[in-house]
Amino acid sequence: MNSSLMLIIITTALVNNVVLSQFLGICSFLGVSKQIKTSASLGAAVIFVITIASAVANLLYTFLLKPLDLTYLNTIVFILVIATLVQIVEMFLKKVAPPLYQALGIYLPLITTNCAVLGVALTNVQDEYNFLESVTAGFGTGIGYTIAIVLLAGIRERIDESSIPAPFRGAPVVLLSAALMSIAFMGFSSLSL
Numbered sequence: 001m002n003s004s005l006m007l008i009i010i011t012t013a014l015v016n017n018v019v020l021s022q023f024l025g026i027c028s029f030l031g032v033s034k035q036i037k038t039s040a041s042l043g044a045a046v047i048f049v050i051t052i053a054s055a056v057a058n059l060l061y062t063f064l065l066k067p068l069d070l071t072y073l074n075t076i077v078f079i080l081v082i083a084t085l086v087q088i089v090e091m092f093l094k095k096v097a098p099p100l101y102q103a104l105g106i107y108l109p110l111i112t113t114n115c116a117v118l119g120v121a122l123t124n125v126q127d128e129y130n131f132l133e134s135v136t137a138g139f140g141t142g143i144g145y146t147i148a149i150v151l152l153a154g155i156r157e158r159i160d161e162s163s164i165p166a167p168f169r170g171a172p173v174v175l176l177s178a179a180l181m182s183i184a185f186m187g188f189s190s191l192s193l
Helices: 003-015 026-032 036-065 071-096 098-107 115-126 131-160 171-190
Strands: none
Touching: 003 131, 003 171, 026 036, 026 098, 026 131, 026 171, 036 071, 036 098, 036 115, 036 131, 071 098, 071 115, 115 131, 131 171
């Protein structure tokens, strides 16, 4: 793999983690992270959607929006692409894995409005990534999202087995855990990339 593409993956997954550094996609991050299995499944769906959305958004931007000077439509076009991809994933999971479809519940359609997915598509355009770089950035971002949500799910599973003081039970301890994870991921910013 090209070293610049590997650098994009490391940067998007760890250094500029979409959830823990940019604070995008928090809703599903906090809502689905109760079990590792469900979190990993949502992470896989997000990887798929972000990667494909990055590819399609790049093609639309490069061959349609930019040449026709319609770049002011970036956001609406990218949202339509993301919504379509999420519908495809939702139909696939409903047909192939009904228990997983039920476990993800409302959070699967929420990928459509997940600002992390839209943020990646817009960032790729802003950074003027070519097609391969856009796909790589999308994939790396999805990996970073998956790492973050699975780590939080693992922490939450351990928290459920622990005795926590009453004022910290529930949302406070989850938000505190997410904040500490964010601080830990800031350590990756010192990597000399």
